[in-house]
Amino acid sequence: MWKSHPKALPYLFLSEMWERFGYYLMIGIFTLYLKDVEAGFKMTEKESxxxxxxxxxxxxxxxxxxxxIADRYWGYKKSIVLGGLMMGAGYMMMGIHSLPMLYLAMTLVILGNGxxxxxxxxxxxxxxNDEQYKDKKDEGYNIFYMxxxxxxxxxxxxxxxxxxxxxxxxxxxAAGVGMIIGxxxxxxxxxxxxxxxxxxxxQPGxxxxxxxxxxILVPSVVFGIIGWMLKGTYSETNTDSYIFGSDSTDAFIFACxxxxxFYGSLYFKAKAEEKRPIGALLSIFAVVILFWAVFKLNGSALNNWGDKYTDRELTGTAQQIGSKLVLVDTLHYKKDSVALYDEYFRIQKKDGEVIKTVDYPLYFRNVAPEKKPQEEAAVYTWSSNLSQSINPGWVILLTPLVVAFFTFLRHRQKEPTTPTKIAFGLLISALSVLVMxxxxxxxxxxxxxxxxWWLVANYGVITIGExxxxxxxxxxxxKLSPRNITSLMMGGWFLATSIGNKLSGVLASMWDSYEDKSNFFWVNFGLLLFAASLMFVLLKRLNAVMRENGIR
Incomplete structure (x- = not known):
């Protein structure tokens, strides 16, 4: 696999593998940690x-x-090393049980990832970009993605x-150590x-x-502060008078x-030969926001689904293997506590007064009556954060098949263009939501x-789209970025990801407001179907730009 690719690929592959080890380990336990009422911060589903x-x-x-900064001043090596060290330090600080330390750790991770x-x-x-590797760029990125x-x-x-x-x-x-290894x-x-x-x-211009x-940066900070301070108009659906749902959401949207x-100005100020490629990229950025909004539910709503709504109980051999691998949580059933649980809000009621803390495992709330254990009985479950490995597991299994599929089509000169692949990715991702x-x-x-298996099936379909x-x-x-602003346009791709990620948090924070949980997923399906439709509408123009630049 490596022989026909640049010699740097294995090192970049392994470096990114260890960096993602740290990041996804942290993401897999982040909301669970925030909601933990004993060793975490007792946050509600909406807050977390x-x-x-x-x-x-x-x-x-x-x-x-x-x-x-990498493009213009530091170069890529210094930027990558500094960013990795900042992220490693942030992960190691994150488990210190203090909100100020948590926010400081998050800040280091945010800056380091940048x-x-x-x-x-x-x-x-x-x-x-070298001529000998040019036709293998999609394949190289697929390997890197694996x-x-x-x-x-x-x-x-x-x-x-x-x-x-x-x-x-x-x-x-452990997440921090992984980052340092990277x-x-x-x-x-x-x-x-x-x-x-x-x-x-x-560069000139x-x-x-x-x-x-x-x-750009100073106005972003100012706009963010304004967004945080503005409270909007009170209504029955906006009791806290937020504009977009919360202070942090308001601040983020204003800061963007x-x-x-700025990215719009790149298009209007671009040279004539660069205008259409930049416009094509900006169009793609806008469309994929909705993909990330739904895909990034894996760390919030779908993590919650794996934690509360999925049967995780282990018995017999499976329980023994899980115990040996130290992947099993031991829970004790308390009948009275379960009776106090309000299904739609993470609260406990006592003498008519609503209090926030919950001191029993939520796992037993929706266990079928005939399956409920005896009082104080020990029940063994696989750790809920393991559901976060389903998606990357599918990626590892399916990446060689997808690469082989496109290689097969390329040899027959029938490989779809990159924008066409993205359009079908959006459509397939929409279908995955129907599983949920x-x-x-x-x-x-x-x-x-x-x-x-419902989660496994959902992740399997959306992984193909991914x-x-x-x-x-x-x-x-x-492929399309003008050479002097390649990293800047890569930053634009991540800006689209960022906006989608925030929208994902907004969607997940509304989970408790849906009495019928299927409506939550129907909304996500509608968003992805709209994005796919828009991308197919844009395909003719996008493919024309690709041809003009001599690429697929």
């Missing part, structure tokens, strides 16, 4: 989803700045084991990078960085306005737990 959405949104917003993520993706693309998911698959097993054996803090520390692997491959890691410098700070304006609609029906709207879209997005940015 909102913070999660804001966090992952900012994680993908900072590549705008990180890519710009330097690491866009620049390692751009560095990979630099190698495939590395991401190898890390995302194995990390949750380590996260579960460390959490069960030692507690949340050590699970987060930095070391990246440095080991330095001899293969050559001048590909060098900065491009400021580029906006000076001082102006970007003055006209100057950045979006069926899962809600099977569980009688959450009254009973359902098999984990493989058609996500690595193709990285590839099309590398």
């Amino acid at each position: 989803s909102d913070l999660y959405g804001t966090f992952i949104a900012l994680v993908f917003l900072t590549p705008f700045v990180g890519g710009l 330097f690491f993520k866009p620049n390692i993706s751009t560095l990979l693309g630099n190698f495939y 590395g991401i998911n190898v890390g995302a698959f194995i990390c949750n097993f380590f996260g579960a084991a460390f959490k069960i054996l030692f507690g949340w803090q050590y699970a987060f520390m 930095v070391i692997v990246f440095l080991l491959g330095s001899k293969h990078y050559g001048d590909k890691v060098e900065k491009k410098g400021e 580029d906006m000076p960085f001082s102006k970007i700070v003055l006209y 306005i100057p950045v979006i304006f 609609v069926a899962a809600v029906k099977a569980g009688h709207n959450g009254a009973e737990k359902v098999s984990v 493989l058609f879209l996500s690595p193709m997005g990285l590839s099309v940015v590398s």
